[in-house]
Amino acid sequence: MIVHNTGPCVRGCTIRGEHNPTCEGECRGCLPRPTAIGNLCQSCYNRVEYGLTELTVRVPWLEILGRNLAMNASAAPQDGETFMRGDPSEGSVLHAAFLRADEIRSDLDNWVGDVRDKRNLHGDPIDDPAKWLLPHLPWIADTDAAETFAGEVLRDVGQAMAWPTPADVEPSKHLDVPCPRCATIALVYTPPRWEGQPARVECTEPDCARVYTEDEWDEIKKLALLGVA
Numbered sequence: 001m002i003v004h005n006t007g008p009c010v011r012g013c014t015i016r017g018e019h020n021p022t023c024e025g026e027c028r029g030c031l032p033r034p035t036a037i038g039n040l041c042q043s044c045y046n047r048v049e050y051g052l053t054e055l056t057v058r059v060p061w062l063e064i065l066g067r068n069l070a071m072n073a074s075a076a077p078q079d080g081e082t083f084m085r086g087d088p089s090e091g092s093v094l095h096a097a098f099l100r101a102d103e104i105r106s107d108l109d110n111w112v113g114d115v116r117d118k119r120n121l122h123g124d125p126i127d128d129p130a131k132w133l134l135p136h137l138p139w140i141a142d143t144d145a146a147e148t149f150a151g152e153v154l155r156d157v158g159q160a161m162a163w164p165t166p167a168d169v170e171p172s173k174h175l176d177v178p179c180p181r182c183a184t185i186a187l188v189y190t191p192p193r194w195e196g197q198p199a200r201v202e203c204t205e206p207d208c209a210r211v212y213t214e215d216e217w218d219e220i221k222k223l224a225l226l227g228v229a
């Protein structure tokens with residue numbers, strides 16, 4: 001149902017430093033922020049739009065991360081973040097990151113279903129519900145579901161951002177230390193891409209191509225510091 005709201009943002013936002021005439025002070029700002037798009041103020045609208053854009057990237061990433069972490073976990077002692085689901089005899093281990101992606105996806109799928117029903121839209125199942133929802137955001141903001149939708153998207157994106165993406169992690173770097181095997185300056189250090197993954201140090205000289213374990217790398221660092229290497 002469309003509700004044209006010309007009053008304050010339905011999320012109860014206030015303007016910092018601006019006060020109602022009845023304000024008695026000791027307050028960071030209590031004057032309600034007016035709506036800008038539908039029932040949302042500009043700031044809430046922008047945050048939800050940014051949140052949906054982030055989710056188009058973060059959800060598939062959490063699925064990849066979750067699979068990798070689960071593979072790591074099944075080879076190592078359980079880290080308390082993995083869960084068995086389905087038939088335990090199949091040994092399907094799922095990581096919290098994967099489950100979170102699953103929950104977010106199903107939240108968003110529900111909204112897609114809702115918008116399709118109310119706007120009388122039909123179509124095929126979709127891969128990326130966040131991407132699908134983006135162009136419908138002005139319409140959603142104008143309905144009485146704006147507050148709930150904004151709250152859920154912002155919560156989902158907050159949870160998704162608890163896990164690092166590859167871009168948050170430092171990139172691989174060339175090391176100014178000779179390879180202990182071939183003596184070429186060709187070592188590359190790649191930091192862990194997810195928790196539990198070891199760092200990787202490899203020689204990029206094709207004839208050597210030695211890959212060092214973390215213990216060996218610690219030795220190389222020590223020698224380099226001592227000026228021996």
Ligand SMILES: [Zn+2]
Pocket residue numbers: 018019020023024025027028029030031
């Ligand atoms: Zn105030």
Ligand SMILES: [Zn+2]
Pocket residue numbers: 009010011012013033040041042043044045
């Ligand atoms: Zn607001």
Ligand SMILES: [Zn+2]
Pocket residue numbers: 179180181182183184186203204205208209210
């Ligand atoms: Zn080498």
